[in-house]
Amino acid sequence: MSESLHTVTTLPATRQSDCPFDPPAELIDARRHGPISRYTHPGGIPGWLITGYDLVRSVLADSRFSSRKDLLNVVDFEIPPAPPGEFLLMDDPEHRRYRKPLMGKFTVRRMRLLTERIEQVTADRLDAMEKAGPPTDLVTAFAKPIPTIVICEILGVPYEDRGSFQQQIDTFMGGEVSDEELIAAYTATQEYLAQLVAAKRANPTDDVLSELTDSDLTDEELKGISLVLLAAGFDTTANMLALGTFALLQNPAQLAALRADPALTDGAVEELLRYLSVAKTFMRTALEDVELGGQTIKAGTTVVLSYHTANRDPERFADPHVLDLRRQEAGGHLAFSHGIHQCLGQQLARIEMRVAFRALVDRFPTLRLAVPAEEVALRPETADIFGVKSLPVTWDKAES
Numbered sequence: 001m002s003e004s005l006h007t008v009t010t011l012p013a014t015r016q017s018d019c020p021f022d023p024p025a026e027l028i029d030a031r032r033h034g035p036i037s038r039y040t041h042p043g044g045i046p047g048w049l050i051t052g053y054d055l056v057r058s059v060l061a062d063s064r065f066s067s068r069k070d071l072l073n074v075v076d077f078e079i080p081p082a083p084p085g086e087f088l089l090m091d092d093p094e095h096r097r098y099r100k101p102l103m104g105k106f107t108v109r110r111m112r113l114l115t116e117r118i119e120q121v122t123a124d125r126l127d128a129m130e131k132a133g134p135p136t137d138l139v140t141a142f143a144k145p146i147p148t149i150v151i152c153e154i155l156g157v158p159y160e161d162r163g164s165f166q167q168q169i170d171t172f173m174g175g176e177v178s179d180e181e182l183i184a185a186y187t188a189t190q191e192y193l194a195q196l197v198a199a200k201r202a203n204p205t206d207d208v209l210s211e212l213t214d215s216d217l218t219d220e221e222l223k224g225i226s227l228v229l230l231a232a233g234f235d236t237t238a239n240m241l242a243l244g245t246f247a248l249l250q251n252p253a254q255l256a257a258l259r260a261d262p263a264l265t266d267g268a269v270e271e272l273l274r275y276l277s278v279a280k281t282f283m284r285t286a287l288e289d290v291e292l293g294g295q296t297i298k299a300g301t302t303v304v305l306s307y308h309t310a311n312r313d314p315e316r317f318a319d320p321h322v323l324d325l326r327r328q329e330a331g332g333h334l335a336f337s338h339g340i341h342q343c344l345g346q347q348l349a350r351i352e353m354r355v356a357f358r359a360l361v362d363r364f365p366t367l368r369l370a371v372p373a374e375e376v377a378l379r380p381e382t383a384d385i386f387g388v389k390s391l392p393v394t395w396d397k398a399e400s
Helices: 025-033 053-060 094-103 108-112 115-132 138-143 145-155 159-173 179-202 208-212 219-249 252-260 262-276 346-363
Strands: 036-041 045-050 281-286 290-292 295-297 302-306 392-394
Touching (some): 053 302, 094 208, 094 219, 115 145, 115 346, 138 219, 145 208, 159 179, 179 208, 179 219, 208 219, 219 262, 219 346, 252 346
Parallel strands (some): 045 302
Antiparallel strands (some): 290 295
C-alpha cells in the first residue's frame, strides 16, 4: 500500500472558480486515492493529510492525538504554548478546566431561550435592508451583524464597541493582511479584552463574562476564553450565513423547496453545514506511534484533518457534492468537529442559522445575486474560516 500512497504537496490548495463551494480539486483527488495521503509541512517536515470521514472522526476522538499548539511539528522552529484560556489549542486536563465552566452557559435549553432575541436582531437587520432598498452587500447588512450582536450581548461587550471589535476579528482571521497588521489587530483585541475583563470584575453585569469572574479563573485566562468565544461565535456563523445564502442562490430548486416548506429549515441548516464546512482543516499531533488507515503515524508527527473532504466523503454521504436539503444523513457531519473539542457554541450557531435563513427567504422571495456568480469575491484559502468577502444581492423593489 505504501508504494502507491498518494502525496499532496501544497496546502492550502486553491478552489476552482467555477466550483466555489467544493473543496480544492487537489483534496478531492487525494480522497479518491484513499483516506490518507502523505504531506510535507513547510520546512520539509513530513506529515500526513487525512481526507476520509471515518479516519478524521477517529483521530478527533483519539487521546493519542494532541491539540496542543506547542506540539505542532509543522515548521522548523519552536512554537510557543497557547496563551492562557485559549483552550482549543490545549489537551485535558487544561482544556477541561477552561471548558467545564462554560458548558452550563451554552446548553441547548439556554440557547433556545435566546431564540426570541435572535429573531428580533434578525428582523431589525431585514428591516434595515428593506428601508435602504436593493442592492446591498449581504455580508455587511445581514451576515456579520447578527452573530456579532448576539455573541457580544452574551459576553457583555458594550454596544458602542462592537464595530471596532468586528473589524479587528476580520483582520486577524481574514487571511489577507501582512504579519504586522495581523499582530497589531490581535494585540489590540487582547488589550481591549483585558480592559473588558477588568470592567466586569469591578462592575458585573448580566452576561457570561461577568458570571465567569466569580470563578477561580485569572484575568489572563478570562481574556483568552473571551477571545476564543468572540472569534468563534462571530466569524464561523457570519461566513455560514453569507456563503450559505450564496449556495442557495446557486441552487434555485433547493432554495424554492426551502421557501415552500418551513419544516425543511432544520435539515437545510445541517446540510449547508456539511456541504460548506467553512472551518476547513485542523491539526493534531501524535503522542505515540499510531496505526491509522494502514499507515504508521510516528510519535511527534502532525496530521492535517480535512473537514471539508471528510464531509464530502462518498463512503459516508451519497452524492456528496450535491446540495440536498432533504438529505437524511446530513446530521452526521463534522462541521462542528467531534470528540472533546466539539464546538461549544454549536447550538447557538444552529439557532442563529435557522432563524436567519428562514427569515431571509420569507422576507425576500425574489432575492438574487446582483452580480454574476464568478464576480463574487471569496475569502482566500489562507483564511481560518472560508467564506465570501462580499455578497451583492438584489430583489424586486415591490417587496420593500
